[in-house]
Amino acid sequence: MPYSPDLNAIMTRGARFERDDIEYVIEQFPVGAVTAPTGEITACDPLTSAHGAEPFTATIKPGTYPLTAWVAVIHQDGNGPQPRTAALHLAVTDQPTVRWELALNQGQDPGVLDSDGYFGYPVDAGVGTLADLTAVAAMAGWDYDQLEDVYIPARAAPGPAPIDAITDEATGANVIVVSSGWGDGVYPTFVGYAADGSITGFVTDFLVIPDL
Numbered sequence: 001m002p003y004s005p006d007l008n009a010i011m012t013r014g015a016r017f018e019r020d021d022i023e024y025v026i027e028q029f030p031v032g033a034v035t036a037p038t039g040e041i042t043a044c045d046p047l048t049s050a051h052g053a054e055p056f057t058a059t060i061k062p063g064t065y066p067l068t069a070w071v072a073v074i075h076q077d078g079n080g081p082q083p084r085t086a087a088l089h090l091a092v093t094d095q096p097t098v099r100w101e102l103a104l105n106q107g108q109d110p111g112v113l114d115s116d117g118y119f120g121y122p123v124d125a126g127v128g129t130l131a132d133l134t135a136v137a138a139m140a141g142w143d144y145d146q147l148e149d150v151y152i153p154a155r156a157a158p159g160p161a162p163i164d165a166i167t168d169e170a171t172g173a174n175v176i177v178v179s180s181g182w183g184d185g186v187y188p189t190f191v192g193y194a195a196d197g198s199i200t201g202f203v204t205d206f207l208v209i210p211d212l
Contacts, residue, residue, distance in 0.1 A: 002110050003118040005212045007100050007203050010087045011070050019210050023075040031162035033064050036132035037171035043189040043204050046175055047125035050139040054105040058191045066091050069160035069178050072208045085159040085179050086208040090130040090201050097192035097200045118188040127177040135173035181206030
């Protein structure tokens with residue numbers, strides 16, 4: 001079956017995992033609120049892929065939704081604590097999530113995936129977002145200087161290092177970027193469902209904790 005991590009474990013404050021003498025401790029960091037004027041949600045590295053961003057087939061009602069970074073603080077002998085963004089969660093409701101499914105773009109078929117395979121988005125600038133397509137599409141018209149002024153700090157802060165800006169003045173749609181796990185890579189996003197079939201949220205897994 002396709003890659004299916006224990007997302008509820010990643011999103012549990014104080015949860016601890018041990019892998020090869022490395023301890024991962026989960027901390028919760030609210031990073032802001034996402035204004036979604038269309039409810040078409042996309043996940044991407046908006047600094048490098050705003051032009052090609054596609055919405056997920058699962059859509060939500062237009063509105064404003066809280067965005068949370070779940071950070072794994074890594075403890076290893078001989079090294080100080082190292083925070084890495086393990087997951088980014090856009091919460092749609094507070095109903096319990098009873099199942100998670102791979103979030104899909106139009107035309108993607110999970111049936112073609114090998115065991116532990118997934119669809120994901122490429123990161124080339126070390127950041128990721130969950131945002132309304134309107135907000136990301138607006139960034140496609142920005143030049144490099146504007147991107148640098150708004151989203152590229154002179155000195156990067158430890159994860160999640162959120163940066164929030166309104167990108168579409170007409171709707172107030174915004175893009176919040178956070179650091180992406182270990183940096184560049186390809187990362188899957190999942191959509192959660194409540195018992196009644198309604199969408200509870202979207203979560204990008206930055207693949208920080210092995211074998212989760």
